[in-house]
Amino acid sequence: MQRAGEVIEASTTDFMAQCYELYQSPPFGSLVKTRDLPVELYGVVYNATTTGLEPGRRPIARGKDEASEEDIYRSSPQLLKLLRTEFSVLVVGYRENEKLYHYLPPNPARIHGFVYLCSPEEVREFSQSFDFLNILINTHLTVSTEEIVAACLRQMSQVYEDGHAFLVAAGKELAILLSGEFNRLKAILGRIKT
Amino acid sequence: MSLDLTKVAAKVGGMVAKLKAGGAERQERLNYALDVLHNRSIDLDHLKKKIEDSKGKTTWLVAGLVDGLDRHYKAPSTPTEFTILATDGSHIDVDRHKSTRCYLINIGSVILHYGAQSGAALDSFPCLYFGDEDLVIAPAGVGGREQLIEGVLLGIKRNVEECHQLANLAGELSQNSLTLALLDGSLILWGLEAYPEFITEALLTQGFLHYLDDIRKLNNGKRLALASYISFPRSTDVVNVLRVAICPHDPPDCDRYCSPGEKRDCDTVAGVRDRELFVNLLGQGERSDVFISQSSIVRKHYGVHQVCFFYLRVDNEIARVEIPRWVATNVSLLNLVHSLVLDQCQRGQGYPVALSEAHEQAVVTGADRENFWQLVESSLVEEHLSSLTSAKSQSKRTRWI
Numbered sequence: 001m002q003r004a005g006e007v008i009e010a011s012t013t014d015f016m017a018q019c020y021e022l023y024q025s026p027p028f029g030s031l032v033k034t035r036d037l038p039v040e041l042y043g044v045v046y047n048a049t050t051t052g053l054e055p056g057r058r059p060i061a062r063g064k065d066e067a068s069e070e071d072i073y074r075s076s077p078q079l080l081k082l083l084r085t086e087f088s089v090l091v092v093g094y095r096e097n098e099k100l101y102h103y104l105p106p107n108p109a110r111i112h113g114f115v116y117l118c119s120p121e122e123v124r125e126f127s128q129s130f131d132f133l134n135i136l137i138n139t140h141l142t143v144s145t146e147e148i149v150a151a152c153l154r155q156m157s158q159v160y161e162d163g164h165a166f167l168v169a170a171g172k173e174l175a176i177l178l179s180g181e182f183n184r185l186k187a188i189l190g191r192i193k194t
Numbered sequence: 195m196s197l198d199l200t201k202v203a204a205k206v207g208g209m210v211a212k213l214k215a216g217g218a219e220r221q222e223r224l225n226y227a228l229d230v231l232h233n234r235s236i237d238l239d240h241l242k243k244k245i246e247d248s249k250g251k252t253t254w255l256v257a258g259l260v261d262g263l264d265r266h267y268k269a270p271s272t273p274t275e276f277t278i279l280a281t282d283g284s285h286i287d288v289d290r291h292k293s294t295r296c297y298l299i300n301i302g303s304v305i306l307h308y309g310a311q312s313g314a315a316l317d318s319f320p321c322l323y324f325g326d327e328d329l330v331i332a333p334a335g336v337g338g339r340e341q342l343i344e345g346v347l348l349g350i351k352r353n354v355e356e357c358h359q360l361a362n363l364a365g366e367l368s369q370n371s372l373t374l375a376l377l378d379g380s381l382i383l384w385g386l387e388a389y390p391e392f393i394t395e396a397l398l399t400q401g402f403l404h405y406l407d408d409i410r411k412l413n414n415g416k417r418l419a420l421a422s423y424i425s426f427p428r429s430t431d432v433v434n435v436l437r438v439a440i441c442p443h444d445p446p447d448c449d450r451y452c453s454p455g456e457k458r459d460c461d462t463v464a465g466v467r468d469r470e471l472f473v474n475l476l477g478q479g480e481r482s483d484v485f486i487s488q489s490s491i492v493r494k495h496y497g498v499h500q501v502c503f504f505y506l507r508v509d510n511e512i513a514r515v516e517i518p519r520w521v522a523t524n525v526s527l528l529n530l531v532h533s534l535v536l537d538q539c540q541r542g543q544g545y546p547v548a549l550s551e552a553h554e555q556a557v558v559t560g561a562d563r564e565n566f567w568q569l570v571e572s573s574l575v576e577e578h579l580s581s582l583t584s585a586k587s588q589s590k591r592t593r594w595i
Binding site for chain 1: 304306307308312313314315316541547551554
């Protein structure tokens with residue numbers, strides 16, 4: 001299981017994790033999980049940021065006299081220790097006693113809980129039901145929900161032999177969920193077209 | 195009621211006006227000092243002897259001369275592979291209004307490797323001191339009053355711990371690359387002069403100098419230089435050399451020849467600081483001659499670590515770089531200090547980047563202090579120990595009308 005980071009902020013609906021290595025955030029839209037045994041929480045990565053470690057210290061441009069971007073890090077080796085990459089995850093379901101639920105868990109994630117990238121088998125298992133799409137569609141975030149839904153479905157489709165069939169099935173589900181919102185449906189379908 | 199700035203504003207205006215009025219006179223003194231500095235007719239050997247003979251007879255601190263006075267040296271080229279070590283500290287002082295006597299020293303440490311295998315390690319080491327042996331320094335024999343470690347003495351203890359941590363870092367360094375170990379501020383523990391001898395013994399001889407010795411001994415296997423960096427120094431050691439040069443009496447003896455309040459010949463350079471001299475003398479990246487600190491504490495105790503110093507120009511600022519004698523007399527270590535301190539300043543917007551990162555690691559903010567005391571008090575309460583604080587401290591926390 002690939003460890004992607006560690007929870008540093010958590011609420012019922014989402015959590016934020018810090019990566020162990022700079023710029024090593026899981027891809028936008030990917031399915032990740034964290035444990036609060038016996039419960040496993042599943043979520044979709046909806047945002048990632050790389051900023052200064054301390055709020056008061058902003059990075060400054062350093063490359064004027066450097067030949068390449070790598071040279072900037074070579075001549076200021078401390079930079080890698082002063083920046084951090086974080087990613088935010090929208091909780092879309094959980095597993096308890098071997099059973100999967102596609103709605104919010106009873107408790108938020110634990111601080112310092114490890115966050116893992118889900119294996120292809122887990123992604124396949126989780127995406128057997130499209131019930132989690134309802135949470136994604138009804139969320140209010142800084143990133144547009146159409147972008148998140150489309151990115152999530154694109155990521156999931158990669159673990160299927162017939163990714164196209166998966167996306168068609170997801171599109172049909174979305175057509176029901178967004179029956180009164182043609183423009184949103186169109187925006188998502190346009191982003192998952194293969 | 196917070197500070198009434200409108201009342202202060204008028205006083206600030208007065209202060210600025212006074213500074214402005216004295217500007218022309220200060221410039222005149224500086225010009226005269228520069229004339230004396232460049233005066234080729236000064237016999238350096240005679241001046242050295244005059245400085246030697248005036249020891250303890252002047253009311254100001256005079257730098258010892260090694261070579262010359264006004265020479266300047268271009269920076270040697272920077273090596274491609276090298277390592278910088280730096281430490282800095284901050285502390286939470288004993289608070290006599292709290293129920294527990296304790297203090298905290300937080301040492302920030304930085305290791306920066308430059309070159310093909312570049313890398314960094316930033317860390318901080320907070321240490322809480324609460325035992326009797328940590329809170330007071332007692333004289334070895336009978337007699338003499340034990341001294342509480344707080345205030346100025348705690349500041350000195352912090353300097354010792356910074357040096358201790360630097361020696362640890364240097365000792366753990368496995369690579370054989372060229373290394374510069376950097377401290378912030380002066381190598382001279384000035385504050386000790388006000389304390390009895392056993393304090394100097396405990397903190398300087400068995401502390402600071404002991405750790406400097408550890409660092410010096412590591413030079414057997416690797417090339418490791420040590421320096422401390424003082425930004426915007428206020429020192430006048432070199433200007434005071436000019437005072438000696440100007441003094442018509444040989445040897446100079448302030449108490450004997452010049453009664454207090456009387457106008458002296460050397461007052462023609464009074465008020466000038468070394469940094470003002472050298473900003474006119476040094477080009478970008480250049481260093482001055484090496485000088486020796488003649489302060490009494492250095493003369494009495496420092497031995498092989500006798501503090502030498504040079505001035506370094508970084509952009510528009512003059513910095514004072516202090517080095518122990520074993521660095522000053524080793525040309526390759528001296529050149530290493532010159533090139534690497536300059537390189538650090540250039541990477542760090544005018545201030546050594548390793549020192550500013552060490553400071554960032556060490557810094558204890560006002561909020562940290564509050565949190566620390568809250569932690570102490572809540573831990574006492576948990577264990578049902580008295581956490582009485584003074585009424586004064588309470589009244590500061592809960593303000594009322």
